[in-house]
Amino acid sequence: MNRPENPTPDEPPTSDARGDAAAAERAPAQPIDWAVAARTAAALAPPGPRMSARQARAETEGLRAAAEASVPHVHRLTRLAAAEDLRDSQLLVVDRGTWAKANTHSFQALLRPTFDHLARTRPGEYRTSTHPLATRATATELGGILAWLSSKVLGQYDPFSALAPGPDGDRRPGSGGRLMLVAPNVAMVRAELNVIPEDFRMWVCLHEQTHRVQFAAAPWLAEHLRDEITGFTSAMFDKSESLSGRLRAALLAARPGGDEAGPADGAADGHGVPAPRGGLMAALHDKEDRARMSRLTAVMSLLEGHANVVMDGVDASVVSSVKTIRRRFGERQQRRSPLDRWVRRMLGMDAKMRQYQDGQRFVTAVVEQLGMDGFNVVWDAPELLPTEAEIHAPEQWVRRIRATA
Numbered sequence: 001m002n003r004p005e006n007p008t009p010d011e012p013p014t015s016d017a018r019g020d021a022a023a024a025e026r027a028p029a030q031p032i033d034w035a036v037a038a039r040t041a042a043a044l045a046p047p048g049p050r051m052s053a054r055q056a057r058a059e060t061e062g063l064r065a066a067a068e069a070s071v072p073h074v075h076r077l078t079r080l081a082a083a084e085d086l087r088d089s090q091l092l093v094v095d096r097g098t099w100a101k102a103n104t105h106s107f108q109a110l111l112r113p114t115f116d117h118l119a120r121t122r123p124g125e126y127r128t129s130t131h132p133l134a135t136r137a138t139a140t141e142l143g144g145i146l147a148w149l150s151s152k153v154l155g156q157y158d159p160f161s162a163l164a165p166g167p168d169g170d171r172r173p174g175s176g177g178r179l180m181l182v183a184p185n186v187a188m189v190r191a192e193l194n195v196i197p198e199d200f201r202m203w204v205c206l207h208e209q210t211h212r213v214q215f216a217a218a219p220w221l222a223e224h225l226r227d228e229i230t231g232f233t234s235a236m237f238d239k240s241e242s243l244s245g246r247l248r249a250a251l252l253a254a255r256p257g258g259d260e261a262g263p264a265d266g267a268a269d270g271h272g273v274p275a276p277r278g279g280l281m282a283a284l285h286d287k288e289d290r291a292r293m294s295r296l297t298a299v300m301s302l303l304e305g306h307a308n309v310v311m312d313g314v315d316a317s318v319v320s321s322v323k324t325i326r327r328r329f330g331e332r333q334q335r336r337s338p339l340d341r342w343v344r345r346m347l348g349m350d351a352k353m354r355q356y357q358d359g360q361r362f363v364t365a366v367v368e369q370l371g372m373d374g375f376n377v378v379w380d381a382p383e384l385l386p387t388e389a390e391i392h393a394p395e396q397w398v399r400r401i402r403a404t405a
Contacts, residue, residue: 211307
């Protein structure tokens with residue numbers, strides 16, 4: 001979807017430009033030049049498939065229609081009342097560059113508390129890390145990663161956008177996040193699979209709207225996750241000899257992401273939560289750090305597993321060609337190039353596939369024993385979230401919930 005031929009994509013609102021610029025001037029320097037990261041991400045995002053302006057408008061309008069039509073189905077399948085009204089969050093149809101740029105804002109919201117902590121506890125090293133050359137180098141690397149991901153992601157619910165500060169430094173108004181649908185990628189993958197356009201759009205939107213409903217049902221969850229990520233990344237820096245040596249690991253730990261094609265793939269998270277296993281675990285020596293990572297892994301598995309179970313409930317009455325889409329998408333995953341597979345391993349994406357499967361088994365087992373309404377108490381409070389051990393042994397969580405009923 002080449003930008004000169006496309007209608008202007010939705011731009012995630014980030015307050016007015018003059019306010020943002022003034023806030024940037026007042027704010028202390030950080031180890032990442034966020035403006036450079038955003039520009040790099042947008043500039044390096046590869047162009048999408050060539051489409052006429054008419055085709056681009058049809059894709060955008062089709063995604064909007066599918067997103068709207070998917071909500072009642074998500075409500076029916078999840079039995080969550082939050083699906084009845086999603087006005088607290090935004091729905092945006094974007095291009096690749098806009099998605100990549102928007103995710104730099106999510107990184108900034110996620111890592112700001114960590115950087116504030118470091119500025120207080122390690123002021124000398126922190127000042128060194130904020131040298132312009134260092135901040136721009138890190139920003140360029142982050143922008144490059146997001147640009148690469150921008151061609152892989154079909155959709156993303158970003159719960160952390162609402163936590164980003166406004167021009168006065170306070171949290172922006174509105175309690176919800178934003179759902180972004182990446183139109184050129186949806187069009188490209190649909191063409192590769194040669195499936196019915198309306199069905200594929202609905203298939204993608206059902207999965208992404210499920211993530212949106214999860215956070216609407218648990219309005220405490222975004223800040224809970226941000227606090228866990230802050231604790232984890234702050235501890236990583238506190239225990240490291242080199243501040244710069246831990247920055248890349250912190251970026252991977254806080255990496256926002258999106259879903260490449262709904263429930264079956266593992267490009268990146270559909271809600272900005274880290275893909276926590278793999279090489280990152282090798283850097284964790286502290287028991288408390290591993291406990292935080294275990295909690296993050298459990299939540300990640302829960303959210304993705306729940307979305308997959310919901311998608312399994314989608315039949316031909318909702319998406320007429322759902323079996324064909326599932327089969328062809330699965331076959332597409334097997335045709336990745338060696339380079340693509342290597343990059344995915346480096347970014348922790350392989351770990352996500354295992355989380356999808358672990359979480360799906362957990363949710364399926366719980367629903368079989370308690371029903372969907374019984375399972376849905378998980379959204380009521382942080383203490384009702386499953387532990388990682390319970391993800392692998394659902395009967396333990398069921399016993400705990402029954403004991404507290």
